[in-house]
Every structure is written in C-alpha cells, then in structure tokens.
Amino acid sequence: MxxxxxxxxxxxxxxxxxxxxxxxxxxxxxxxxxxxxxxxxxxxxxxxxxxxxxxxxxxxxxxxxxxxxxxxxxxxxxxxxxxxxxxxxxxxxxxxxxxxxxxxxxxxxxxxxxxxxxxxxxxxxxxxxxxxxxxxxxxxxxxxxxxxxxxxxxxxxxxxxxxxxxxxxxxxxxxxxxxxxxxxxxxxxxxxxxxxxxxxxxxxxxxxATAPASDVDRDAVFAVIDAAFAQRRKTLRSALASWAGSAEQAGAVLRAAGVDPGTRGEQLTINEFVRVAESARLRPSV
Known part of the structure; x- marks a missing residue:
C-alpha cells in the first residue's frame, strides 16, 4: 500500500x-x-x-x-x-x-x-x-x-x-x-x-486537439501572436507594423486575411491568427 x-x-x-x-x-x-x-x-x-x-x-x-x-x-x-x-x-x-x-x-x-x-x-x-x-x-x-x-x-x-x-x-x-x-x-x-x-x-x-490546418508552420503563427500582444492596447494595424514592415503593410495583410485592421489582438481566435500568418506568406516583403 x-x-x-x-x-x-x-x-x-x-x-x-x-x-x-x-x-x-x-x-x-x-x-x-x-x-x-x-x-x-x-x-x-x-x-x-x-x-x-x-x-x-x-x-x-x-x-x-x-x-x-x-x-x-x-x-x-x-x-x-x-x-x-x-x-x-x-x-x-x-x-x-x-x-x-x-x-x-x-x-x-x-x-x-x-x-x-x-x-x-x-x-x-x-x-x-x-x-x-x-x-x-x-x-x-x-x-x-x-x-x-x-x-x-x-x-x-x-x-x-x-x-x-x-x-x-x-x-x-x-x-x-x-x-x-x-x-x-x-x-x-x-x-x-x-x-x-x-x-x-x-x-x-x-x-x-488537431492543430489548425495551415500552409504556414507553428513558428510563423506564433510570431504573429507575439507581435500582436507586445503592444496589446494598439490596434493590430499598429501592433503588427514592425512585424509586417510598416503599418500600411500590416493593414494590407490583415485585410487580405479578412481581419479588420482596427481591431486588437485580444479579439482574434487562433484560426484568425493563422489566416493572418497565411496572408503574410503570400506577401514576400513580410
């Protein structure tokens, strides 16, 4: 015993x-x-x-x-x-x-x-x-x-x-x-x-559970997450500016992913972060 x-x-x-x-x-x-x-x-x-x-x-x-x-x-x-x-x-x-x-x-x-x-x-x-x-x-x-x-x-x-x-x-x-x-x-x-x-x-x-289906890897998605919450009070357009290369580039990536550039990271699901990473993959400058 x-x-x-x-x-x-x-x-x-x-x-x-x-x-x-x-x-x-x-x-x-x-x-x-x-x-x-x-x-x-x-x-x-x-x-x-x-x-x-x-x-x-x-x-x-x-x-x-x-x-x-x-x-x-x-x-x-x-x-x-x-x-x-x-x-x-x-x-x-x-x-x-x-x-x-x-x-x-x-x-x-x-x-x-x-x-x-x-x-x-x-x-x-x-x-x-x-x-x-x-x-x-x-x-x-x-x-x-x-x-x-x-x-x-x-x-x-x-x-x-x-x-x-x-x-x-x-x-x-x-x-x-x-x-x-x-x-x-x-x-x-x-x-x-x-x-x-x-x-x-x-x-x-x-x-x-099964990880989200995606053409990008986990590290790419996690890089978006880290950038989005590094300045969590800012809109995603601003928070992702350094990650994307500029606020304009960030806005374009977000819109292509179907995400409002004026929203904040705390509003996004994991699948939406995946879409942002996928959108960035299609833009060579990001």
Whole structure:
C-alpha cells in the first residue's frame, strides 16, 4: 500500500535533506494527502497511463500517481531532490518502485528521446514563474501528450483558459489554443502547501486537439501572436507594423486575411491568427 506524505513527513524530509524551499525554483510542496488524491482523481490517470510529472519535489504527487497504477517519468532540476525521490518511493511504495523513472533535468530541455516511454499525460505542480513556457515546450516536444492537469497560480490559470474578447486573453491563451483546449477546473487553497505561498493556485485541465490546418508552420503563427500582444492596447494595424514592415503593410495583410485592421489582438481566435500568418506568406516583403 502506498503511504502518502503529510505535513510531518514533508518537513522531516526537508530537514533531512537540508532543503530550504526557494522562490527561484518555485518550490512550494503539497503536504495534504487529500489534495493529492483529488489531483490524481481529476487527472483521470490509471494503470494504462504513462505520466510525465515536472517538479516532483519531495514526492507528494509522485506517490499519488504511482498509487493510481500509472508509470511515472519525473523530471526534477534539483539534484538533491532528484536523488532522494526513488528512495522515498522505495520506502513508502516499494511495490511501485519499478514504475518510476527520475530524470535530473530542466523541463525546458526535455525531449521525447530521453523518456523510457512516450508520456500520454502531464500532471504537475508547476513553478509559477515558468508554468506557461514549460507547458508549451512539452506540448511541442512531446506529441504523445494528449492531456494534462497542471497546478499553477490562479492568475496564470485564468490566462491559460481565457477566450477571445476577455481582457486577460493573451499569448498563453492563444498559443495553448493551437494545441487544444484548456479549462480551469478547481481552486487549490494556500494552506495545503509548505511553505504557504502568497498567491492562490488553481488546476488547469488540457485536452490536445488537431492543430489548425495551415500552409504556414507553428513558428510563423506564433510570431504573429507575439507581435500582436507586445503592444496589446494598439490596434493590430499598429501592433503588427514592425512585424509586417510598416503599418500600411500590416493593414494590407490583415485585410487580405479578412481581419479588420482596427481591431486588437485580444479579439482574434487562433484560426484568425493563422489566416493572418497565411496572408503574410503570400506577401514576400513580410
């Protein structure tokens, strides 16, 4: 039987390893077993799933995922925590030890060839400062990922799940929409973490979908998105001026794409951004 970690065990492990949680690495460890069980339940993972966990820390969520029967590839950048995690699993869930692989790596550098099996699901308590870049990198690098459940800062969760027309709709919202559908599913109270963070957290679920059909590649579309939101208060004609070569060129590209040059980036869907990139492709000067 898997023994999950509680507050005493978390503090005991931290003391043993002389670990002092740092803001730089976004280390806030979940110490509430019920929260771990809830995350695992919402993730829907089971014995047939190969799970990628980023930032396992002291192993709270790792143990919960192993208890569900999943095979877990845990990516941990901290060498002390990476070395201790297999020991914790052997101590508290010995029958699942063979289901765990630990990689001492920066998640932003993980590629498919480094993992023992292609992961189907991402489940992670992500450092707040790198949550969106990590998710976008993994979706791009690991096409086997079909779904995700990630815990992030509430404001980040809102941006990830926002739709066109919302004042918080922006780069994370649109780029995630290229890969599929994100939605905010639950709040997570501050009290379940050690140390207690000074921000609220939430869970975001993601389901991969087929990328928009297009004659241009993802990088070309993402370049339009970045330019559109670099000066989000400006109209697209102005915001895309540098990207297109001039405001006049931007206006022509937008009109050819069927987009009003006087609108702003926050009004456009991912498919409309694709049309803008396709329109630019037909104009050699852009």
């Amino acid at each position: 898997v023994q999950l970690l509680g507050p005493a065990e978390i503090r005991g492990l931290a003391a043993e390893l002389n670990v002092r949680p740092t803001k730089k690495l976004g280390q806030n460890f979940v110490h509430d077993p019920n929260t771990v069980r809830r995350i695992v339940e919402l993730s829907g993972v089971g014995p047939r799933d190969a799970v990628l966990e980023v930032g396992p820390g002291l192993g709270s969520l790792t143990l919960g995922l192993l208890a569900a029967g999943a095979r877990v590839s845990a990516v941990e950048i901290d060498p002390v925590l990476a070395a201790r995690l297999p020991v914790t699993v052997r101590e508290r869930a010995s029958e699942t030890a063979q289901q765990l692989t630990v990689l001492e790596r920066d998640a932003m550098k993980v590629g498919a060839g480094e993992l023992p099996v292609p992961p189907t699901t991402l489940v992670a308590n992500l450092p707040y400062n790198v949550a969106v870049p990590v998710v976008l990198h993994l979706l791009a690098a690991l096409p086997s990922l079909t779904r995700a459940l990630v815990m992030v800062q509430t404001e980040v969760a809102d941006r990830m799940a926002a739709g066109p027309g919302s004042r918080i709709y922006g780069v994370p919202s649109v780029k995630l929409a290229w890969y599929g559908k994100a939605r905010k599913v639950a709040a997570v109270p501050r009290a379940v973490f050690w140390p207690v963070p000074n921000v609220d957290s939430a869970l975001v679920a993601f389901e991969r």
